[in-house]
Amino acid sequence: MNLKQLSHMLSLSQTTVSRALNGYPEVSEETRRRVIDAAKRHGYRPNPSARRLATGKSGMIGYVLPTGNAVDIDPHFVEFLSGLGDYARSHELDLVLSPADADDQETTYRRIVANRQVDAVYISSPRPADRRLALVNTLGIPFIVHGRSEGFEFDYPYLDIDNEGAFHEAARLLVQLGHKRLALINGDDRETFAIHRERGVRRALAASGLTLGERHICSTTMTEENGYRAARRLLEESGAPTAIVCSSLIMALGVVRAVRDLGLTIPGDLSLVAHDDVFPWLRPENFPVPLSTTRSSIRLAGARVAERLAARISGLEEGARGEVWPVDLVVRGSVAGAPV
Amino acid sequence: MNLKQLSHMLSLSQTTVSRALNGYPEVSEETRRRVIDAAKRHGYRPNPSARRLATGKSGMIGYVLPTGNAVDIDPHFVEFLSGLGDYARSHELDLVLSPADADDQETTYRRIVANRQVDAVYISSPRPADRRLALVNTLGIPFIVHGRSEGFEFDYPYLDIDNEGAFHEAARLLVQLGHKRLALINGDDRETFAIHRERGVRRALAASGLTLGERHICSTTMTEENGYRAARRLLEESGAPTAIVCSSLIMALGVVRAVRDLGLTIPGDLSLVAHDDVFPWLRPENFPVPLSTTRSSIRLAGARVAERLAARISGLEEGARGEVWPVDLVVRGSVAGAPV
DNA sequence: AGAGTCTTCCAAAGCGCTTTGGCTACTCTG
DNA sequence: CAGAGTAGCCAAAGCGCTTTGGAAGACTCT
Numbered sequence: 001m002n003l004k005q006l007s008h009m010l011s012l013s014q015t016t017v018s019r020a021l022n023g024y025p026e027v028s029e030e031t032r033r034r035v036i037d038a039a040k041r042h043g044y045r046p047n048p049s050a051r052r053l054a055t056g057k058s059g060m061i062g063y064v065l066p067t068g069n070a071v072d073i074d075p076h077f078v079e080f081l082s083g084l085g086d087y088a089r090s091h092e093l094d095l096v097l098s099p100a101d102a103d104d105q106e107t108t109y110r111r112i113v114a115n116r117q118v119d120a121v122y123i124s125s126p127r128p129a130d131r132r133l134a135l136v137n138t139l140g141i142p143f144i145v146h147g148r149s150e151g152f153e154f155d156y157p158y159l160d161i162d163n164e165g166a167f168h169e170a171a172r173l174l175v176q177l178g179h180k181r182l183a184l185i186n187g188d189d190r191e192t193f194a195i196h197r198e199r200g201v202r203r204a205l206a207a208s209g210l211t212l213g214e215r216h217i218c219s220t221t222m223t224e225e226n227g228y229r230a231a232r233r234l235l236e237e238s239g240a241p242t243a244i245v246c247s248s249l250i251m252a253l254g255v256v257r258a259v260r261d262l263g264l265t266i267p268g269d270l271s272l273v274a275h276d277d278v279f280p281w282l283r284p285e286n287f288p289v290p291l292s293t294t295r296s297s298i299r300l301a302g303a304r305v306a307e308r309l310a311a312r313i314s315g316l317e318e319g320a321r322g323e324v325w326p327v328d329l330v331v332r333g334s335v336a337g338a339p340v
Numbered sequence: 341m342n343l344k345q346l347s348h349m350l351s352l353s354q355t356t357v358s359r360a361l362n363g364y365p366e367v368s369e370e371t372r373r374r375v376i377d378a379a380k381r382h383g384y385r386p387n388p389s390a391r392r393l394a395t396g397k398s399g400m401i402g403y404v405l406p407t408g409n410a411v412d413i414d415p416h417f418v419e420f421l422s423g424l425g426d427y428a429r430s431h432e433l434d435l436v437l438s439p440a441d442a443d444d445q446e447t448t449y450r451r452i453v454a455n456r457q458v459d460a461v462y463i464s465s466p467r468p469a470d471r472r473l474a475l476v477n478t479l480g481i482p483f484i485v486h487g488r489s490e491g492f493e494f495d496y497p498y499l500d501i502d503n504e505g506a507f508h509e510a511a512r513l514l515v516q517l518g519h520k521r522l523a524l525i526n527g528d529d530r531e532t533f534a535i536h537r538e539r540g541v542r543r544a545l546a547a548s549g550l551t552l553g554e555r556h557i558c559s560t561t562m563t564e565e566n567g568y569r570a571a572r573r574l575l576e577e578s579g580a581p582t583a584i585v586c587s588s589l590i591m592a593l594g595v596v597r598a599v600r601d602l603g604l605t606i607p608g609d610l611s612l613v614a615h616d617d618v619f620p621w622l623r624p625e626n627f628p629v630p631l632s633t634t635r636s637s638i639r640l641a642g643a644r645v646a647e648r649l650a651a652r653i654s655g656l657e658e659g660a661r662g663e664v665w666p667v668d669l670v671v672r673g674s675v676a677g678a679p680v
Numbered sequence: 681a682g683a684g685t686c687t688t689c690c691a692a693a694g695c696g697c698t699t700t701g702g703c704t705a706c707t708c709t710g
Numbered sequence: 711c712a713g714a715g716t717a718g719c720c721a722a723a724g725c726g727c728t729t730t731g732g733a734a735g736a737c738t739c740t
Contacts, residue, residue, distance in 0.1 A: 002696055013720045018698060028718060048455050049396075050696035053389040053725050060436065067425035072620040078418045085407035085439035094457070096400065097435045099425035115388050117434070223621040250621050253593070257628060280412040281563040281590050288597060342726055353690045358728060368688060390726035393695050 001044045010038055021046070052116070060094045061309050062118030064109055064132075066102035072221075074125070075250070076277055076298055080146070083302025091310055106135055113139045119313045122146055122305050127190050142312040146305050148192050148322070155320030157312070159305055163193050166294035166327035167200030167245060170273040173329065174243040175208050178338035179271060183241035184212060185230045185251055189219035194247065197275075201245055216241055227254025235262055235270070242338045243271040249282055252291060267336035276330075290332035296325060341384045350378055361386070392456070400434045401649050402458030404449055404472075406442035412561075414465070415590070416617055416638055420486070423642025431650055446475055453479045459653045462486055462645050467530050482652040486645050488532050488662070495660035497652070499645055503533050506634035506667035507540030507585060510613040513632075513669065514583040515548050518678035519611060523581035524552060525570045525591055529559035534587065537615075541585055556581055567594025575602055575610070582678045583611040589622055589631070596628060607676035616670075630672035636665060 007017040012035070020027045020035035027035075038044075052058050065073070081095075088095060096118055100108035109132065112118055120142035123132050128150040136143045137154060145158035167184075174182055184201050187194045202212050215237065218230035227246065231254060234241055246252045252274035259266055266272055266289045276284050276293035284291035304323075311317035347357040352375070360367045360375035367375075378384075392398050405413070421435075428435060436458055440448035449472065452458055460482035463472050468490040476483045477496060485498035507524075514522055524541050527534045538559075542552050555577065558570035567586065571594060574581055586592045592614035599606055606612055606629045616624050616633035624631035644663075651657035 003698095004696075014697080015699080015721080016719060019719095022698085026718060031718080045451075045454065047393075047696050048457065049389065049393040049398075050725090051698075053387075053393045053727085054696080054698040056389075056725085058389075065421070065425050067422065067429050069426070071422070073418045073422045073425075075415055075418055075619070075621055077421075078413045078415055081405070081417075081437075082407065082411070082413045085405050085413075085437065086409070089407050089439035089441060093439075095437045095439070097421075097425070097437065099429035099433075099435070101429060111385075114385065117388065221621075223623075225623060225626050228626065253622075254626070257626070260628065279415070281415055281561075282593070283565060286565050286568065286594075286597070288600065343728095344726075354727080355691080355729080356689055359689090362728085366688065371688080387726050390695090391728075393697085394726080394728040396695085 001042050002047065003044075006039060006042065006044050009042075010035060056116045057119055057313075058117060059092070060096050060118045061088070061306070061313075062096050062098060062112050062121040063124075064105050064112070064121070065097045065099045066105060067099045068102045071102045074222075075279075077124075079277060079279060079298045080124070080302040080305075083297075083299035083304075084306045085302075086299075087303040087306035087310070091306075093306065093310060105132060109135055109139065113141050120144075120309045122309060125191050125193075128192055128195065130192075142309070144305055144308050144312065146301060148196075150192060150195075155322070157308070157317070157320050157322065159301060159308065159323045159325070160193075161296045161301070161325045161327050163196035163327070164200035164203070166275065166296070166329065167197040168204045169200075169327075169329045170245050170292075170294050171201040171204035172207070173331070174245070174271055174273065174335065175204060175210065177243075177271065177335060179241075179243040180210060180338065181216065181239060181241045181243070182210070182212060183216040183234045183244045184218070185227060185234075185244055185246040185255065186217065186219040187222050187247045194219055197245075197247060213239075222248040222251050224250055224254040224257075227251030228258045229254070231255040231258035232262070235259070235264065242269070243335070244273075246272065246274040249274055249276050249279065249284060249291070249293075252284075252287070253282075256288060266334050269339060271335040271338075273335060284330075285332060287334070289334045291334045292332045293330050294327045295330050296327045301325070341382050342387065343384075346379060346382065346384050349382075350375060396456045397459055397653075398457060399432070400436050400458045401428070401646070401653075402436050402438060402452050402461040403464075404445050404452070404461070405437045405439045406445060407439045408442045411442045414562075415619075417464075419617060419619060419638045420464070420642040420645075423637075423639035423644075424646045425642075426639075427643040427646035427650070431646075433646065433650060445472060449475055449479065453481050460484075460649045462649060465531050465533075468532055468535065482649070484645055484648050484652070486641060488536075490532060490535075495662070497648070497657070497660050497662065499641060499648065499663045499665070500533075501636045501641070501665045501667050503536035503667070504540035504543070506615065506636070506669065507537040508544045509540075509667075509669045510585050510632075510634050511541040511544035512547070513671070514585070514611055514613065514675065515544060515550065517583075517611065517675060519581075519583040520550060520678065521556070521579060521581040521583070522550070522552065523556040523574045523584045524558070525567060525574075525584060525586040525595065526557065526559040527562050527587045534559055537585075537587060553579075562588040562591050564590055564594040564597075567591030568598045569594070571595040571598035572602070575599070575604065582609070583675070584613075586612065586614040589614055589616050589619065589624060589633075592624075592627070592631060593622075606674050609679060611675040611678075613669075613675060624670075625672060627674070629674050631674045632672045633670050635668045635670050641665070 007014045020032040124146040126149040130149045148160045220226040273292045276295045277298040284293045347354045360372040464486040466489040470489045488500045560566040613632045616635045617638040624633045
């Protein structure tokens with residue numbers, strides 16, 4: 001059942017039927033009703049390929065997926081996706097993942113824009129002066145950044161959490177508890193979120209005349225093993241930290257293991273706070289010692305990004321509004337006063 | 341730059357240019373060379389929307405993503421995706437995720453097939469007599485199942501690992517080590533993989549005249565918490581198992597925690613084997629006691645599924661070939677002889 | 681030389697929609 | 711009541727590709 005057939009059945013032109021269905025004003029209410037009714041009865045659904053060719057709109061949102069042998073997709077991605085999908089489902093939006101060589105995403109961005117494969121894209125894990133951002137900005141496709149970049153002349157729309165504030169709060173708590181030697185086990189410090197978190201910790205320390213020692217900061221990809229290694233190194237040195245702030249629950253698993261291996265205890269010998277993106281399959285309250293966290297649901301962020309993307313596509317949202325979500329500090333058993 | 345312009349520059353018809361580019365035989369080699377050369381020089385790329393409208397082919401593969409408030413996407417998904425993306429990238433295949441109400445995926449399947457949005461789909465986490473399978477089979481879109489279903493009259497193409505064999509091997513090893521009371525902490529037993537794993541364990545036990553006690557089998561979604569709960573329950577009862585086989589590394593985290601909480605040790609009091617899908621961020625050799633595993637890279641499976649999907653789209657693969665990958669049993673420190 | 685067969689190309693008809701540019705008929709002004 | 715304005719509809723021209731059904735010329739074969 002296509003437009004031609006439907007319009008023929010109704011003894012109307014394709015123009016009128018099309019307009020009736022798409023809500024244009026130059027069609028009488030009575031005709032519109034007739035059309036909509038017939039369309040429903042016959043299960044007419046406009047062919048998206050045809051519509052896309054005619055309008056250039058695809059009804060899909062895009063994400064360029066960095067891939068490669070040595071490239072691992074972040075496990076956070078799936079949670080973000082849950083949220084995105086949640087929203088997208090109720091709006092019949094599809095998501096197209098365009099895999100790209102991690103070292104050359106530009107080609108892919110250009111392709112999907114030139115081909116009008118998607119109506120909007122989102123960008124995640126941005127870095128300062130991220131080239132993808134400059135690119136999509138000049139390409140002129142609607143987009144939203146999940147996270148933030150830095151060092152651009154122009155503004156851009158984004159959704160981020162207050163990483164600096166969160167880690168500031170966490171570090172401040174630890175300082176208030178008397179800790180003098182803090183360490184930060186961070187994610188990849190080429191990404192903005194990690195930079196912000198470090199900034200937050202430094203600011204909290206500075207407020208009490210403390211500093212983050214050169215060797216008291218690690219940044220690597222967030223695996224259990226890297227968490228373990230970092231913690232081992234930190235805790236075995238002289239002047240070991242009495243408190244650690246850690247950028248992910250997965251790394252925190254490794255920290256906990258290291259502490260155990262060294263015969264130390266939490267929070268007796270070490271206080272630990274980690275950031276929790278809220279995974280359904282690993283919860284901080286279920287750590288051997290319930291873990292204090294800075295918490296922000298990455299899933300909700302996914303839903304919000306989808307919502308704003310949809311708004312931008314339909315012209316409801318304009319300009320470069322940035323949105324920063326506050327982060328909860330949830331105190332559990334893994335923090336205590338500094339050992340004497 | 342579109343076909344019209346390009347053909348005009350070359351003083352050729354659109355027909356000939358199109359054919360030259362698409363490798364049709366009725367064009368002379370010299371002309372073809374000229375055309376291809378000019379296309380490259382002017383950066384001509386056929387418009388996919390137009391091509392799609394004309395041919396009905398989209399150059400994309402599809403996946404229906406079950407979503408909903410209470411629905412969590414499996415963390416394995418992201419690893420599978422890594423592999424899929426790896427292959428898809430080198431073949432300019434995009435993946436479109438169509439979010440669907442988890443309880444009504446049929447509508448979405450029908451939509452993407454009717455709209456010809458994708459050239460093929462894959463289905464994951466199948467159950468016995470899975471309705472999605474019957475559906476895509478009748479809808480006539482090329483597909484591959486990652487995993488297996490059961491109880492159909494028809495054959496279908498799939499890629500699966502030898503879950504039964506793997507868990508048979510694991511259980512057999514434990515039996516050989518003298519364990520009489522085994523338990524299985526499984527995934528959701530409505531899914532085929534879980535059924536196969538249980539079958540494997542039972543078969544190994546039966547071979548030595550043993551059985552899997554009614555209360556020695558748990559099946560739930562594979563979270564750390566559920567692993568913990570299951571292990572607690574098992575180990576606190578009288579006649580507690582001396583060995584556990586566990587369907588996921590994430591659940592195994594919970595098992596290890598339970599063992600610790602109860603003041604027991606691995607492998608002294610309990611031997612543990614888990615299935616490892618090979619996550620980059622959590623490795624069995626890094627467990628407090630290195631974990632014995634049945635190992636199979638879900639990422640490689642993703643790449644293979646993409647490869648076969650591409651082959652089916654282009655008609656290189658036909659029929660309902662099933663492919664079952666063997667699984668490695670990797671023995672590490674978490675297993676030992678049964679306690680006396 | 682005429683008939684048949686390839687080879688190589690082309691014009692035009694789709695694919696199924698949206699949108700432009702009218703064209704009627706009817707209502708409203710002054 | 712002439713002229714302007716408006717509501718409601720339509721024919722046809724895109725969108726940019728693929729594919730059908732020839733056609734022209736070169737070549738082979740009798």
